[in-house]
Amino acid sequence: MGLRCGIVGLPNVGKSTLFNAISSAKAESANYPFCTIEPNVGVVTVPDDRLQILEELVHPERVLPTIIEFVDIAGLVKGASKGEGLGNKFLANIREVDAIIHVIRCFDDPNIVHVAGGVDPVFDKDVIDTELQIKDLESVDKKIQKVERTAKAGDAKAKKELASLQKFKAHLEDGKNARSLDVTEEDLEAVEDLKLLTIKPVIYAANVDEASINSGNQFVDALKEHVKDENAEVVVISAAIESQIAEIEDEEEKQMFLEEYGLKESGLNKLIRASYSILNLITYFTAGVKEVRAWTIQKGWKAPAAAGVIHSDFEKGFIRAEVIKLKDYQEFKSEAKIKEAGKMAVEGKEYVVQDGDIMHFRFNV
Numbered sequence: 001m002g003l004r005c006g007i008v009g010l011p012n013v014g015k016s017t018l019f020n021a022i023s024s025a026k027a028e029s030a031n032y033p034f035c036t037i038e039p040n041v042g043v044v045t046v047p048d049d050r051l052q053i054l055e056e057l058v059h060p061e062r063v064l065p066t067i068i069e070f071v072d073i074a075g076l077v078k079g080a081s082k083g084e085g086l087g088n089k090f091l092a093n094i095r096e097v098d099a100i101i102h103v104i105r106c107f108d109d110p111n112i113v114h115v116a117g118g119v120d121p122v123f124d125k126d127v128i129d130t131e132l133q134i135k136d137l138e139s140v141d142k143k144i145q146k147v148e149r150t151a152k153a154g155d156a157k158a159k160k161e162l163a164s165l166q167k168f169k170a171h172l173e174d175g176k177n178a179r180s181l182d183v184t185e186e187d188l189e190a191v192e193d194l195k196l197l198t199i200k201p202v203i204y205a206a207n208v209d210e211a212s213i214n215s216g217n218q219f220v221d222a223l224k225e226h227v228k229d230e231n232a233e234v235v236v237i238s239a240a241i242e243s244q245i246a247e248i249e250d251e252e253e254k255q256m257f258l259e260e261y262g263l264k265e266s267g268l269n270k271l272i273r274a275s276y277s278i279l280n281l282i283t284y285f286t287a288g289v290k291e292v293r294a295w296t297i298q299k300g301w302k303a304p305a306a307a308g309v310i311h312s313d314f315e316k317g318f319i320r321a322e323v324i325k326l327k328d329y330q331e332f333k334s335e336a337k338i339k340e341a342g343k344m345a346v347e348g349k350e351y352v353v354q355d356g357d358i359m360h361f362r363f364n365v
């Protein structure tokens, strides 16, 4: 159910350093009921100040934040699409993620070997992109071959599908990522089953040295300029700083450490926020004495779909939702008082859940 982000990038750019920092941050989430996690998957809880506000108001037995999984996908080198390195296995790993975090080396250190000779973020990015595009092109070509037969036999639906597939093919052959193609609903449907790699939303994580974390550097500038038409997020982080942050357990100490660097929040938090934003995600809450809990949904989801994140029965048997706004909870302090003040809305199947809503679902199975 949780959101999954895959960390990709050329060798030696700082993926594992970042991943290890992320993984040790998971200590905070010790009371979360996790399923079994593979060694290259790190789980972190999504920080949300609103959970604390609710905790103080409701005094629940436990508080459960939402989680994000980060997957360390090593081994992407030039030629990966041809099975070079550990190519295919890792490409398969990328297929299963919701978003890609593309780590790009933006630090200069003569002691750390760069696979292609010098630090060149634009070149690096294009190497990875090309490998992913080649793989996507293979998937699209395979499907074209299948659909062509049916289309030639005169099937109207297949003809449309073929046109959509060819649009993607031309775009990929042009050296572009599928995500930048201007598409219709039909186009998207035609490639849905292919799980294209370059259609997934991407965050570029510009990995800088400690000294450049605030000022940036020429590498970050070059990268930003290069991707400016992609509508993608560039997050400046320093894996080196992140691994130090991860070692600090005390919250106050952590805050002091960040302040020393002039930072408002950790790079991990920046990545989490960026992931929510590119995936169009929002959070709603359930608040009871047993449990206060955050749930992740997509912006625009109606109440029954949002309820389905908790349990499929909630969606199937959905009757109505009682909705409280956080600011009303803060003002009136208890559910009874909120009701008295007429601030609890009763909403039906068409209600579009808003970020921060406190929901109570009525259902019938």
Ligand SMILES: Nc1ncnc2c1ncn2[C@@H]1O[C@H](COP(=O)(O)OP(=O)(O)OP(=O)(O)O)[C@@H](O)[C@H]1O
Residues within 6 Å of the ligand: 009, 010, 011, 012, 013, 014, 015, 016, 017, 018, 074, 075, 107, 109, 112, 207, 208, 209, 210, 237, 238, 239, 240, 241
């Ligand atoms: N922001 C940074 N500033 C300075 N050095 C860094 C930074 N990030 C990572 N490094 C250093 O770069 C080296 C390579 O990092 P790391 O092992 O994390 O790369 P990787 O991308 O996981 O490589 P591989 O693909 O080979 O697994 C390490 O020595 C690490 O300490």
Ligand SMILES: [Mg+2]
Residues within 6 Å of the ligand: 015, 016, 017, 074
């Ligand atoms: Mg590594």
